[in-house]
Amino acid sequence: MIAFIQACGLYSYDHGGSAKILRSLLAAGHPPVLSINTYFSTTPGSLIGNELQLPLRPGFGHLEFTRLHQTLTLLDGTYRGQFEKKLRRALAEHRIKLVHLLANTYSVVPVHNVVSQLGIPYVLSIHDDLEYVTGGHLLIKQMTAHIGSAWREARAAFVISEELGREYSRRYGAREYRIVTDGLKCVADAPRRRPEKSLRLYFMGLFHNSYAPNLRAVLDALKVVRSQHPDWEITVTCRCSAISAPVHADDVPVRVLPFAPEAEVERDLLSADLLYQPMPFQAHALSFSRFSMSTKMITYLGSGLPIFFHGPDDAAACKLLARNEAAAICTTLDPEEIAKCLLDAAAQREIIVHRALALARSQFLLADQQRRFWEPILQAL
Numbered sequence: 001m002i003a004f005i006q007a008c009g010l011y012s013y014d015h016g017g018s019a020k021i022l023r024s025l026l027a028a029g030h031p032p033v034l035s036i037n038t039y040f041s042t043t044p045g046s047l048i049g050n051e052l053q054l055p056l057r058p059g060f061g062h063l064e065f066t067r068l069h070q071t072l073t074l075l076d077g078t079y080r081g082q083f084e085k086k087l088r089r090a091l092a093e094h095r096i097k098l099v100h101l102l103a104n105t106y107s108v109v110p111v112h113n114v115v116s117q118l119g120i121p122y123v124l125s126i127h128d129d130l131e132y133v134t135g136g137h138l139l140i141k142q143m144t145a146h147i148g149s150a151w152r153e154a155r156a157a158f159v160i161s162e163e164l165g166r167e168y169s170r171r172y173g174a175r176e177y178r179i180v181t182d183g184l185k186c187v188a189d190a191p192r193r194r195p196e197k198s199l200r201l202y203f204m205g206l207f208h209n210s211y212a213p214n215l216r217a218v219l220d221a222l223k224v225v226r227s228q229h230p231d232w233e234i235t236v237t238c239r240c241s242a243i244s245a246p247v248h249a250d251d252v253p254v255r256v257l258p259f260a261p262e263a264e265v266e267r268d269l270l271s272a273d274l275l276y277q278p279m280p281f282q283a284h285a286l287s288f289s290r291f292s293m294s295t296k297m298i299t300y301l302g303s304g305l306p307i308f309f310h311g312p313d314d315a316a317a318c319k320l321l322a323r324n325e326a327a328a329i330c331t332t333l334d335p336e337e338i339a340k341c342l343l344d345a346a347a348q349r350e351i352i353v354h355r356a357l358a359l360a361r362s363q364f365l366l367a368d369q370q371r372r373f374w375e376p377i378l379q380a381l
Contacts, residue, residue, distance in 0.1 A: 001032045001094055002377070005111050006102035007039045010051060016206040017295030018102060018127045020262075021160075021182045028370035031381065034094050036087075038107040040064070052090060056083050056107050073137045076106040084110045088118065096120060098381055101154075103130050103147050106139060112146045116153075121380050124154035125180070126164060132287040148172040156376035161316040164291040180373045182295040183366030188304030191353035194273050197232045199225060199346055201308070202272035204239040204265050205296040210280035210288070213333060214310050215245040218276070221338035222252045228339075236276075239268055265299070274328075274345055275300040279311025279318070281333060289315040301326065301360040306352040308345050310338070326356040 004010070008019050010026070026033060035051040041064075042053035057079035060072060087110065091099075099115050099122040101108065108130065115122045130147050134140060151157060151172040158180040159165040165177040201218070219236065226234050234252045239260060247254050257268075269275075277297055279289045289312050297317050300307045307327035309318055321327040328345030330338050345352065 001034055001096055002030075002098045002100060002381075003034050003036055003091060003094070003096040004100045004102070005036045005038060005107070007037070007056070007105035007107050008102075009037045009039065009042070010035050011049070017182065018104060020295050021127065021180075022102070024182050024366055025180070025370055025373050027366070028374060030374060031378075034096070036090065038083075038105070038111075052094075054083070054086055054090060056080075056105070056110070070136045070138060073106070073134075073139060076109075076137075077139050077142070080110050083107075084114050087111065087114050091115075091118065091120065098122065098155075098377065100125065100377070101150065102127065103150065104128065104133055106134065106137060106143055108150065109139070109142050109146045112150045116149075121155050122150075123156040123158070123377055123380065124150050125158040126168065127160045127292070129164065129167070129287040129291050132285070132291075135284070151175065155380040158373060161291055161293040161320075163316040163319075164293075167291055178372050178376070180369055181293055181364070182298045183369035184298060184302040184360055184364050185366050187302040187357055187360045187365070188353075190304065190357075191306075191350050192269075192304040194305075194349065195233070197229070198273050199229075199232055199234045199342065200271060200273045201236045201276050201342075202239070202268060202274070202305075203237070203276040203278075203296075204268070204299070205294065207238060207240040207243045208280065208285075208288075209244045210282055210285045211278045212243070212245040213281065214278035215243060217333040217335055217338055218278075218310065218342075219245070219247065219251045219254070220335035221342060223250065224335055224339035225342055226252060228343075237268065237272065239265060262299075269303050269305060272305060274308050274342070274349075275303065275305050277307055277309045277311075277317065277327070279309075279315045281312055286312075291316055293317055293320070297321075298360070298364045301356045301364060304353060304357065306345055306349040307356060308342065320359075324355055324359045326352065326359045328352055 036054050038056045040055045040059035042055045057075045102125045157177040159177050160181050236254045239257045241258050309327045309329045313331045330341035
């Protein structure tokens, strides 16, 4: 049996792109898999379906999301020994022959330690720069030491973007890696028909706090568009549970919906005109923009609707979309300039979508992602 170990539940829709990617990869034929969720808010010791809840440490409710969070990260080290004992027991009990480790929290330290001591072969996936997603963690030096060793020693390494693979090879040593991300079961045959006087912007997925300036600027830009086209239907829908951007009384209508399965997102797209993909401009989030490749982008690419990318021009997603001319791209927070970009996107939607669909078919079909992922794993068993 193979153990997938990560700090998220595979079947939770509020854990962002990583869970979605893993669900997609597990949709292929494969040897038996046990998922081990190490996130601190899980129920200790419970087995939900084929997922074992094995939290690294106790959680402290809302305090985890306050200024005390940084201090609480010290508890990761305090409970490390207890967690390692439980993990050894779980790996033995389920006769684990290989481990897939997603490096997204401090759990990379005890997991790497245990599999190295037990001599269990492992493969490594990296969906975001570990130094960024654990920013402010007081045990960051431990994490970077272990991720460096894991990067060099893993039987296979999977990264979400070419930029991330190159960066980790620079930091931790050159090695072969494969780019694996979310995939599409099907791609729209052609651009979806949309009303001429309609600009309904749609966002889905986790709304990071760093997106707030982007969305606020877009809302100001949409007021400019509304002043120029008062007879248009202009709205914003965010399928993300909550947004941190302020919404003003004179803004266009903004609707915030809870997280939902992929099937419900597909229904949302029936009443959308433009798909919003922000990436942060702030200096502290540069490594997020430069190395991450949002899974929402892949869903967007195959949808038959145009993408509106809003973020820095050195973002990994921006480079890919610009290279393939597969999105309308806006690299500023100036509302007047954003308004022009939005109107250009509406005017050029047909050609943007045709190029996006071509990119989806060439690089993001699910069967291709699954093959790239499972080939080295099967060889390592």
